[in-house]
Amino acid sequence: MSSTVSANVDGKTATKLKMVASMENRSVSNAVSSAITVFVGLPKGVRDFLLELNAQNDQETIIRLGREMMAAAARVRLEKATNDLAAEHRFGGREHAGSEIDLLEEATALSRAAARRK
């Protein structure tokens, strides 16, 4: 079930919001909905810190924090993607466990074969 909520924002925030929605090919309503979903999902400490930085207009720290969050997200995303691939056991699973050097040689053979097929 969906509910409609409304909020007042200042002109600068409204302009930024329209820009983000336009860049990401979304409606303003959809961008607001995503922002709320992210906001309520963040730990309170993080939310408070982000609001504090925003209130102080500390752009340098906001940009640095954004980069560090993206780097952390990329690492977690890679871990998850690796686990998702490994969980399918297309490389044979535990029954195919051998020595590490044999595994590497197999990986090299697969990579070379794929490169030749391009």
Next chain:
Amino acid sequence: MDRPVRVLLDVNIFVGNIMAYDRGHKGTATQTLVSMVSGQQWGIANTAQLIISFEMINTLEMVLRRLKYSEDRIKSYSGSIVDIVKYGPDALDPYLILGGEERFAMPDVEDAGVLATAVGAKADILVTDNLKDFTTKDASAVETQVVNTTSSGRRTLQALRYEIGNADLIVAHPFDVMQWMRLGYDFTPRTLWDVIQKSENEFGL
């Protein structure tokens, strides 16, 4: 090192990493290296910037496609690698790292592209299992250790050094890289090479 170590992990390292998890391994060289680089770490004290080219991502995707993974899974995996490069300490863009493989006289065009990527992006170290194909007349070589494999029998691992223009690059096997990291070696190519050469002389390999 007073700047991030620029690390190029060859496609076989990423494939070996997935394979290791798939087969229930823990703490292998590939798992440690991929985990470290994705966390922007290199050893205890250094940061790492991953280097990869669009071509290499393409090959990695091809390996996964041939194993019949879904396109969503493949894109999610390769997309996360792209993000690690983009949000690394030097904020590189894999789509802007161009090859130039024609510069290198190598039997395999793909490997020439990997080497060109490493040189073009000023990598300090290229980590690969496939050392044989990177051994050319332009590289200096040092034997590092002997390993026993099921398919190739006894195999002597090497470290290679390419000094091309302003680029200074070490090409090495993940086993050696892990060993050098454990020993706390400095990965500045010139310094590392001096230490590797000295070790070769001491152990008579």
